[in-house]
Amino acid sequence: TQLLEQSPQFLSIQEGENLTVYCNSSSVFSSLQWYRQEPGEGPVLLVTVVTGGEVKKLKRLTFQFGDARKDSSLHITAAQPGDTGLYLCAGQETSGSRLTFGEGTQLTVNP
């Protein structure tokens, strides 16, 4: 089973600040997905990155897949209180359809 290390586990910042969340593995994934999960709900997909070196932007969120497809980052610019939530990375293994999740980053953006 492949492992994904996500950091930081907790992040508390002020509105307007920038932040980056990291997802690292020693294994190669066929794709990597970022989810956001609200309390009492299931994860909701934000983005999927597939190609090594790929960068995707979703408004103030920028997602990057490492060249070797072993790591990824989520960068949020000018964070807002509405960005508060649990962010999860998940890698799709090269053999099969299962997703391996990171432990999540609980982000709190204070007004």
Next chain:
Amino acid sequence: EPEVTQTPSHQVTQMGQEVILRCVPISNHLYFYWYRQILGQKVEFLVSFYNNEISEKSEIFDDQFSVERPDGSNFTLKIRSTKLEDSAMYFCATQNTGELFFGEGSRLTVL
């Protein structure tokens, strides 16, 4: 917007009892998954199901677990004899060829 629905939202059971968790997938989806999330831990893959059979299962998915799609619509997860450590949120997820959609989860508490 189409959604994956899960029932029950919360079930409390005694150790050793059988539990069935139900999921109604999005109508044109072909791939079905169960994941679980023990409180404070990462989301873990249990099983994937396609074309009326298990396509992949994890080490967690032992003989106490089974899945089926009895009537062509509901997708169920059965735990034959629950243990304390089965207490978790169980998420159903379904997919056509693209995005994976998660349900809101069923919280299982084993006493």
